[in-house]
Each structure stands twice: as C-alpha cells, then as structure tokens.
Amino acid sequence: MSETAKRPRTRIQARNRQAILDAGLDCFSEAGFRGTTLDRIARGAGLSKPNVLYYFPSKDAIYEALLERLLKTWLDPLAELDPGGDPRGELLAYVARKLEMSRLFPRESRLFANEILAGAPRIGPILSGELRALVDEKAAVIRGWANAGRIAPVDPHHLIFSIWALTQHYADFDVQVRAVLGGADPFPAAEGFLAAMFDRALAPETAAGAPGALHAAGRPGGPPGDAGAGRSR
Amino acid sequence: MSETAKRPRTRIQARNRQAILDAGLDCFSEAGFRGTTLDRIARGAGLSKPNVLYYFPSKDAIYEALLERLLKTWLDPLAELDPGGDPRGELLAYVARKLEMSRLFPRESRLFANEILAGAPRIGPILSGELRALVDEKAAVIRGWANAGRIAPVDPHHLIFSIWALTQHYADFDVQVRAVLGGADPFPAAEGFLAAMFDRALAPETAAGAPGALHAAGRPGGPPGDAGAGRSR
DNA sequence: CGTGCCTTTGACCGCCCGGTCAAATCGGAA
DNA sequence: TTCCGATTTGACCGGGCGGTCAAAGGCACG
Numbered sequence: 001m002s003e004t005a006k007r008p009r010t011r012i013q014a015r016n017r018q019a020i021l022d023a024g025l026d027c028f029s030e031a032g033f034r035g036t037t038l039d040r041i042a043r044g045a046g047l048s049k050p051n052v053l054y055y056f057p058s059k060d061a062i063y064e065a066l067l068e069r070l071l072k073t074w075l076d077p078l079a080e081l082d083p084g085g086d087p088r089g090e091l092l093a094y095v096a097r098k099l100e101m102s103r104l105f106p107r108e109s110r111l112f113a114n115e116i117l118a119g120a121p122r123i124g125p126i127l128s129g130e131l132r133a134l135v136d137e138k139a140a141v142i143r144g145w146a147n148a149g150r151i152a153p154v155d156p157h158h159l160i161f162s163i164w165a166l167t168q169h170y171a172d173f174d175v176q177v178r179a180v181l182g183g184a185d186p187f188p189a190a191e192g193f194l195a196a197m198f199d200r201a202l203a204p205e206t207a208a209g210a211p212g213a214l215h216a217a218g219r220p221g222g223p224p225g226d227a228g229a230g231r232s233r
Numbered sequence: 234m235s236e237t238a239k240r241p242r243t244r245i246q247a248r249n250r251q252a253i254l255d256a257g258l259d260c261f262s263e264a265g266f267r268g269t270t271l272d273r274i275a276r277g278a279g280l281s282k283p284n285v286l287y288y289f290p291s292k293d294a295i296y297e298a299l300l301e302r303l304l305k306t307w308l309d310p311l312a313e314l315d316p317g318g319d320p321r322g323e324l325l326a327y328v329a330r331k332l333e334m335s336r337l338f339p340r341e342s343r344l345f346a347n348e349i350l351a352g353a354p355r356i357g358p359i360l361s362g363e364l365r366a367l368v369d370e371k372a373a374v375i376r377g378w379a380n381a382g383r384i385a386p387v388d389p390h391h392l393i394f395s396i397w398a399l400t401q402h403y404a405d406f407d408v409q410v411r412a413v414l415g416g417a418d419p420f421p422a423a424e425g426f427l428a429a430m431f432d433r434a435l436a437p438e439t440a441a442g443a444p445g446a447l448h449a450a451g452r453p454g455g456p457p458g459d460a461g462a463g464r465s466r
Numbered sequence: 467c468g469t470g471c472c473t474t475t476g477a478c479c480g481c482c483c484g485g486t487c488a489a490a491t492c493g494g495a496a
Numbered sequence: 497t498t499c500c501g502a503t504t505t506g507a508c509c510g511g512g513c514g515g516t517c518a519a520a521g522g523c524a525c526g
Contacts, residue, residue: 035265049505050485050487117263117265120409155426161402165401172350189388193391
C-alpha cells in the first residue's frame with residue numbers, strides 16, 4: 001500500500017483538506033450534522049461548493065473524518081491513567097488533562113457533544129465497544145484503589161462521568177459560563193476549583209488512628225495548579 | 234387582559250398545540266434548531282405541515298415557545314436555594330432537585346444544551362441578564378456560608394457550574410452514559426454518588442488544631458448535612 | 467336545516483439543499 | 497513552449513425546505 005488515495009499528495013491538497021476540516025469543525029460543532037450545510041463549510045474554507053466535493057466525496061465524509069480524528073485524541077487522556085501511579089495524583093492529572101483539552105479544543109468537545117445529543121447515530125457502537133472497554137478497565141483500577149483505602153470509596157464509573165462532565169462543561173457551555181461570569185476567562189479559576197474539588201472528594205476515609213495527613217497537605221508531583229482551592233475570579 | 238389571543242380557547246387547540254410542542258421538543262432537543270424541519274415536527278405531532286403552521290406562525294415561534302416555557306422552570310431550582318437554611322443541606326437539596334430534573338425532563342435539558350452549543354443565539358441576553366443576576370445573588374449567599382466557615386471555601390460560581398455540569402450530564406449525555414454502563418439506569422447510583430461527592434467537597438475545613446477530625450469523621454453514623462438530602466427516589 | 471366559525475388540507479411558491487458534470491484554468495516537469 | 501494531470505468553477509438536477517393560500521371539511525349552535 002504505497003501511499004494510497006487517502007493522504008495528501010500535494011501541498012495544495014494538504015492545505016485545502018485542512019481548511020475544509022477546520023471549517024467543518026466550526027460548523028458541525030455549532031449546529032450539528034443536520035444543521036450544517038455544505039455551502040457554509042465551503043464559505044468558511046474559502047472554497048466553492050463543488051471544490052469542497054472535490055476533496056471529500058460527501059458531507060458525511062467530512063463529518064466522519066472529523067469524528068475519526070477526534071476519537072483518537074479523545075480517549076488518550078483516560079488511557080494514560082497509570083495503575084501503578086499515585087492514585088490521587090493520577091486522577092487529578094487526568095482531570096487536568098481533560099480540562100486542558102476543553103481549553104485548547106473546545107470545538108472538538110462541542111462536536112462530540114452534538115453527536116451524543118443527536119443520539120450518537122455514528123459513534124454509538126464505539127461508545128458501547130471501545131469506550132466501554134476502556135472505561136471498565138480503568139474503573140477496575142480505580143475500584144482497586146478504593147478497596148485498598150488509597151482513595152475514598154466512590155463509584156468508579158460515576159467518578160469518570162463526573163470528570164467528563166465537569167471538564168467538558170467549560171468547553172460545551174462556554175457561552176453560558178462566560179455570560180454568567182461577565183465575560184471573564186473561566187479556565188484559570190476552573191483549574192484550581194476542580195483540583196480542590198476532586199482532591200477533597202477522593203481523600204481516603206481516615207479510619208481511626210490514620211495520620212492527619214489530610215488532602216491539602218503537600219502532594220507528590222501533582223498536576224499544575226493544584227491546591228488552588230477557593231479561587232475567585 | 235381577558236384571555237387574549239394566546240391561550241387555548243378550545244379543547245382541540247390545547248391538544249394540538251401541546252402535541253406540536255411535544256414533537257418539537259423531541260426534534261429540537263435531538264437535532265437543534267437548524268437541524269429540525271417542520272415536516273418532522275408535523276409528522277411527530279400527527280398533523281399536516283400547514284396544520285402545524287395554523288397553530289404556530291413559524292418554526293421559530295415553536296422553538297421560542299419551548300425556550301420560554303423551559304426557562305421558567307429552569308431557574309426555579311436555584312431560586313429556591315434558601316439563604317436561611319442549612320448550607321450543606323440547601324446545596325445538596327439543590328443538587329438533588331437538578332438531578333431530578335435531568336431524570337424527568339431530559340429533553341428539556343438537551344434542548345437547552347443545543348441552544349448553548351449553537352452559541353445561545355436566542356437566550357444569550359437572558360444568560361447575561363436574569364441568569365447572571367440570579368447566580369450572582371446566590372453566589373453571594375454561598376460565599377457568605379464559606380466565609381463563615383459553614384462550608385468549605387469554594388469558588389461559589391464554579392460550585393454552581395459544577396452542579397449544573399454534573400446533573401445535566403446525566404440528561405445530555407444519557408446515550409453515552411448508558412452505553413458505557415451497558416444500558417443500566419444510571420440515576421439511582423448517580424443520586425448517591427453526587428450526594429457523597431458534594432458532601433465531601435463542601436465539608437468545612439476543620440480548624441487548625443484538629444488534623445485527625447477531618448470532614449469525613451462522623452460519616453457512618455450520618456453527618457449533620459445528611460446525604461439523602463431532598464429525595465429518596 | 468342552515469349558518470358561521472374552527473379546523474384541515476392539497477397544491478403551490480421561491481429558495482436552498484447535497485451532489486454531479488463538463489468545461490475551463492492552473493502549474494510544474496520535460 | 498508544450499503538455500498533462502491537478503484543480504477550480506458555473507450550470508444544473510431532483511428533492512426538501514419554510515411558508516402561503518384558497519378551498520374544503522367538520523361541528524356546535526340557532
């Protein structure tokens with residue numbers, strides 16, 4: 001298979017394909033698949049509609065190319081959760097990674113949200129396949145940590161859901177968050193808030209006699225911006 | 234103002250207007266405004282397209298009727314937060330109310346999510362007006378609780394965001410949640426998880442000299458801010 | 467048995483949708 | 497300069513879009 005049809009052969013192909021995907025991401029993430037038109041994508045990419053169809057065979061193809069590219073990077077942060085690491089440090093680092101993704105790739109997050117809201121017509125099988133397997137695997141790790149008393153005894157699946165919900169909220173509901181905050185950038189404060197929130201939620205039950213080494217004490221090489229509890233904007 | 238043009242004069246009007254709003258909620262919450270067609274709403278309501286336009290002047294009118302009706306009930310749970318009540322009890326009850334809304338009105342939640350994802354073209358002013366005012370008011374209450382040491386010193390705005398994010402997630406991402414859980418109903422477990430999560434996150438800092446007596450101290454016997462706040466199911 | 471109003475609908479309008487196609491244009495290697 | 501493939505586009509297609517309209521049905525009153 002020597003560089004078959006797919007990958008860009010020329011500079012101009014690379015540039016235009018990228019422009020189309022970029023404009024498509026803008027549109028799909030805002031209006032969903034059905035609410036997006038080829039004309040809008042074409043205008044956003046600075047191309048004519050037939051020219052867009054020259055690079056992608058259909059609107060579906062653009063959408064699926066975006067989804068495929070998205071899924072690869074979307075599962076990575078969870079996959080990086082290290083069963084051998086420090087439990088709270090690993091989980092807080094995962095929170096930090098996910099929040100960073102919301103900050104850097106809000107359109108991707110909204111694209112994903114739109115797909116789910118629409119009933120996941122295209123990625124449904126992946127959710128109950130790859131994603132479920134990955135989550136179950138990591139949930140087992142977390143349950144092990146909880147059973148060993150290294151973190152609080154929380155439901156691992158719902159803990160993961162809570163991390164997704166809290167971090168993606170800052171991307172998906174960005175407009176609302178900024179409206180309520182009066183336009184301020186929510187991310188700096190969010191980082192501290194989430195670190196403090198999960199740090200408290202995960203602090204292990206200190207059974208009788210356990211040391212007073214409570215959550216706020218110096219943690220190992222934790223994620224950036226830890227212990228920034230209670231920050232206000 | 235004696236029953237002017239708006240409200241249903243006849244039984245048949247009440248029934249059909251309701252059927253249209255119901256079908257519209259189905260469509261808009263799934264595909265957003267742009268992705269929804271009048272034909273689909275009409276089919277869902279069991280009416281012909283012109284008949285739908287007999288009850289509502291336009292597609293916009295249906296959408297805005299739904300948004301208006303939604304906003305009334307959407308802000309209520311937060312407005313009910315009682316500054317005079319027990320801090321943790323009040324906040325946990327708010328969490329429970331919001332989760333209950335996700336369980337009972339998932340379509341409304343998804344409609345709202347779609348509107349925000351699209352950039353809040355219609356409710357933007359309300360977000361930075363009424364909603365912001367309400368949130369600021371309640372944030373001040375929460376800040377007062379924190380300053381008085383009655384709850385942990387958390388950023389009040391982000392605390393409210395976290396409640397929205399965590400509760401609405403179970404409605405907006407229902408498909409994903411159920412796919413990962415293998416189809417099980419997530420709400421029973423979510424209720425307990427969120428109660429525990431916020432109970433821990435809000436537990437006040439124990440004063441300096443009591444390292445061992447941290448937040449989770451009296452848990453087994455039932456803490457003052459009881460976990461089952463609000464609803465049993 | 468009208469009669470008048472509420473309700474319903476088939477036909478239609480102009481426009482935009484996703485997509486096709488043949489022809490025109492471009493641009494680099496020989 | 498010539499040439500050939502890569503690129504671009506105007507014109508077009510069938511169908512679906514939001515919305516209109518006149519006319520037809522239904523239905524509770526006198």
